[in-house]
Amino acid sequence: MNRQTTASTCCYCGVGCGVLIEHDGERILGVSGDPSHPANHGKLCSKGSTLHLTGDLTARALYPELRLGKALARSRTDWDTALEHAANVFAETIAEHGPDSVAFYISGQLLTEDYYAFNKLARALVGTNNIDSNSRLCMSSAVVGYKRSLGADAPPCSYEDLELSDCVMIVGSNMAYAHPVLFRRLEQAKRLRPQMKVIVIDPRRTDTCDLADLHLAILPGTDVALFHGILHLLLWQDWIDRDFIQAHTEGLAELKNLVHDYSPHMVAQLCGISVEQLRQCAEWVGTSPSFLSLWCMGLNQSSAGSAKNSALINLHLVTGQIGRPGAGPFSLTGQPNAMGGRETGSLSNLLPGHRDAANPEHRAEVAAYWGVEQLPASPGLTAIELFEQLRGGKIKALWIACTNPAQSLPDQNAVREALLNCPFVVLQEAFRTTETAAFADLLLPAASWGEKEGSVTNSERRISHVRRAVTAPGEARPDWAITLDFARRLEQRLRPQQPSLFALDTPAQVFDEYKLLTRGRDLDLSGISHALIDQLGPQQWPFPTGAEQGTARLYVDGRFPTASGRAQFVSDPYRAAKEQRDARFPLTLITGRLRDQWHGMSRTGTAAQLFGHVSEAVLSLHPDELRRQNLQAGDLVSLKSRRGSVIVAVADDDSVRPGQAFLPMHWGDRFLKGGVNAVTQPAFDPLSKQPELKHSGVRLEPVQLPWQLFALIEGDVQRHFEALRPLCESFAYVSLSLAGRERPALLLRVANAEAPAPQLLKDIDQLLGLNEGPVLAYDDPRRSIGKRVRIEQGRITAIRLAGETLAQHWLQNLWLKGKADEQLRRWLLAPMSAPPGAAGLIAASGKTLCNCKNVSQSAVCAGISRGLDLDGLKQELGCGTQCGSCVPEIKRLLASSAQPVAIPL
Structure with missing residues (x-):
């Protein structure tokens, strides 16, 4: 095998860690931190260190797909047909309804070169400021x-x-x-x-x-x-x-x-x-x-x-x-290149080089540089406004790139209605499994991490060179190349017989054209190039022409880029959040992040290992709040806001106050029916137009869903995912996740008010491979209870429990251990479904505390019981020795074990 190493940059958060990609020219085989990169000095988190596990081709968009009617399915097409059709639709829409009838919604995960191509397309060619980024939700x-x-x-x-x-x-x-x-x-x-x-x-x-x-x-x-x-x-x-x-x-x-x-x-x-x-x-x-x-x-x-x-x-x-x-x-920037997007003007109110779209002088400067008569003066739509206009029918064609608004935007019922209402939706995306993909009339496969070249700017203004390690699979193309190809075709329709604005053939050429728009500005990076970064390493702006190194700190001389040269004290009074607790909605919902997942999970959601720490969506409530609501951990509730609802399990968590609830933001409709953002609100800041995703008024309503189903299937998890998810639409509660490391599996949990038609269970069993072969089965039709376990070469490879699921954790632990024992056979043939011990209330002991070293919580607890301290646990188990994300949790376990026990007199 021809093993090679390519230095590049992580594609997750704005830290901008350098990574070393190990590959054979065709496949990415591993990843490690780059010791020479100044952002991370070789360190990686649990997400970055598992990047090589997120390349599942079954989740990727590999070929252009087009549908010619909303009622039709997309079918595979070629690039020429796809882009010619898109150019025709956009040109006709602009001719009939004007340039502001189209819009572009792009992403903080794009490279700077991708951003610049989109900005020039929207503003110089189409003539609209309707180009916004999901950085509107972030920064x-x-x-x-x-x-x-x-x-x-x-x-x-x-x-x-x-x-x-x-x-x-x-x-x-x-x-x-x-x-x-x-x-x-x-x-x-x-x-x-x-x-x-x-x-x-x-x-x-x-x-x-x-x-x-x-x-x-x-x-x-x-x-x-x-x-x-x-x-x-x-x-x-x-x-x-x-x-x-x-x-x-x-x-x-x-x-x-x-x-x-x-x-x-x-x-x-x-x-x-x-x-x-x-x-x-x-x-x-x-x-x-x-x-x-x-x-x-x-x-x-x-x-x-x-x-x-x-x-x-x-x-x-x-x-x-x-x-x-x-x-x-x-x-601290949330996405890998939200900074690069701001620099290139990829928010509707900005222009390249930290210019303002509302400023006539700024518009004239950029227009002159691009060689066009003028840039549009009318304000562009920000993300929330854009989708409101989309829903109202004013936007006729929408181009979405590298983002998933059908998961990430608040008030999802309105967002999905807007996408359905749009006559033409283009999605330029690496993963065909995102929630937004279902709404795309045209799906364009984009290259992903490790497959394209360009640059990104991290939180400390440091520009890194993102290098390609392998060829993109199928017919996927880099985002900048797709954008410029479309732009040239649209150009033939909108400004025929004129020199092309888009005669750029490499990402280095795109960067070199863009950087001159920053000359003399506060972010001057006119002295940087891809080649210079390769020579000197990642550099912080400003880095003007002639500079020998970047600028570590700004404003060291006390001068600021304001009209007076002075910083401004801003006097805004305190104003409460839009939705306060009241009698109808007595809880405040807070959203946040999980340790091992990222954003909408389009990438991390393909790696089973990253579900080891938290396996499914859970609503955290203080124990006092649980008691006040008459709930127990594990109960399902309907979480309701003024906009929508989602059914989710509750857990006791004293890290939140009574009167508050916490729900991680990652779970979209693909993993949790309805998704978290069905309940969040679109109210936004009057200046930044950033929505208040963190703060919503909600209430809990009990749900009676006595019929439950649990399924586990090893193998091609993405194929199983796509096959099983549509079958579950009729159920009230649906949760999907992944499990395992060496043998990844799909987990499905559903709940409903009543048992489904027998044929639906047969269809599910067919997909799970439980209709024939080495399958242990038990059925109790009177109670609508059924059990199926597939055992191959002494190992459990598939499970289906229907009716009630008390044994799910016990069975999942047996599957993790990799063997089926005699207890399983005795349980399966018993009339009751509870597993041996604790009446079936055995919690899963397989929670992975340390993802890097695959150390479970039970192993850590066992080590603590033997008297190991933190250093001893690190030495014996390896936990906490790589990314260190598990250390705070381990410390809490150590502290709780050291608590004195009160002895009654």
Whole structure:
């Protein structure tokens, strides 16, 4: 085998880790961290280290597919036919309804070159600003915060500031899950300098809180009040930098008047914390030699997201904590190239080079560079607005690329109605299994990670070269190439006989054309090229022509890219979230991330190993809330909001407060019938237009679904997935997931008010291979109970329980052990379905605590019972020695085992 190694970049979060792809030129065989990459120094998280396991070709879009009517199925076609048809439809739509009748919805996972191609297509050729990105759901409030306060969308810090700071405030981010490689750096810094203070501000007690010296569990949505309360104390105690304020800022007088009313007692009551906690937080912020803040979706995904960002930046300006080592406001990007999208202008209100689409001078500059008469002046539609217009019939043709709005956008019932209502939907996508794929009239197969070349910009403004390791499968093409091919065809219809705007043949050429639009701007990267990155390594912008290295920190001279050259204090009052608890909806739903899954799971959802830690969607409630609702862990409930509902199992979790509920954001309709975003809300920030995905009013209603089904099938999980999911549409509750490592399997759990028609069970058994062969079977028609277990060469390979499923965990554990014993045969032939021991209430002991080393929770607990400490567990089991994501959980198990036991007298 011709084994090769190609240095590239991870395709998940905005940390931008360097990876080494091991391959044979055709297949990706393994992945490891790149020790030479400055973002991660060889470290990878559980997601990045399993990238090679996400290349399941059965989940990939391999060939163009087209349907010529909504009632018809798509059929395979060739690229010429597909793109000619798309060009005809777009040209006819533009001619009949105008350029704003079409729109493009793209992705923070695209490469910078892909972004630039889409922007030039939309604005220079089509003549519309209707091009937005799913970064609107991710980073747009951070964009507004930086621009309003500092003058430009430019995070001023570097990752090394994590090691250099004396006080780190993490706000609205479960950094341990969302950006684990950076969190490991922070953990190491805290170990080396225990005097470093770590403050975590989050309504939930997450794994990130385990590192905190102070956890402020504020009530959801009260961040602005908290920051104003801290500022009030900073001013009162004179913990401010008067020289910096006088020399480099404007607007403090107005802000002082505003925060005067945010007294400690009022803020503590409003935020649900103690006055002592507030004072301690303010003291550390105001007296530490360096102060660094880190934030993510908890601040951004809010109807007050822009105000939250600016209120946090105010704390840095009043203390002069910016432009210095270990200091500054540092937003953590959610997607691998959301920064590159912002740089190229891939939000409807932006243009390339950090220009504004509403600015006539900016439009004229870009138009002149592109060689067109003018760019469109009418405002473009942001994501939520776009889908509202789509639903209303004003958008006639929509091009979606590398994103999954039928899973990720809030108010999914409205989104899916909009997609159904659109006359022509194009989906440019690597995975044909996404929820959005079902709505596509034209599916264009795109190259994926490891198969295309270009560049990305990470959270610290560092540009990396993404290199191709293998050829894309089937007829998949790089996104920039698809976009430019379509653009040239559309160009022949919209501006015939004119020189092409899209005479670009390589990603390097695309980048070199784009970078000159940044010359002289705050992000000047005119000195960077793919070849230079290959020579010098990844570089931070600005990197102007002639520079020899990138820029580690911004604003070191105290000058800001505002009209006056001064940073601006922003005075926004606290406004509560749009949906507050009330009699009809007495709970606040918070959404967030899982450790081993990413976004809508189009990629991670193909790797069974990544389901080991959390295997299915579960709604977390405080034990007191469970009791108040008269629920037990494992019960199914209907989670209802003003927009829709989803049936989900509940679990007790004291990391959330009573009155709150937590549900991971990853579970779409493919894995959980209805999906999480059936209940989230589309209310958005008035400036950033970012929706309030984090905060919805909900209630729980009990459901009576006594008939249940559990199925497990080894083998081609994606094929089984596609075959089984449609058969389950009639059931009230449907949950699918994967399990296993060496022998991946599909797991299906359903519940319904009554038993289905016998033929449906026969169809399911047929798919599971349980209608014939070495199958043990038991049926009790009177009680609508049936059991099927397929055993091949002494191993369980398929299971189906119908009617009730008490034995599901026991059987799943037997399957994990890889053998069928005599107990199984005795249980199967018994009239009752409970497994041996505990009346069938055996919880699955197979939860994987450490995904990197495949160490189960039961193995860790067994080691603890033998007296092993953390170092001993690492040495004996290997857990916590690779990415380290499991360490906080292991520490909690160690702590709980050390709790003293009360002995009654």
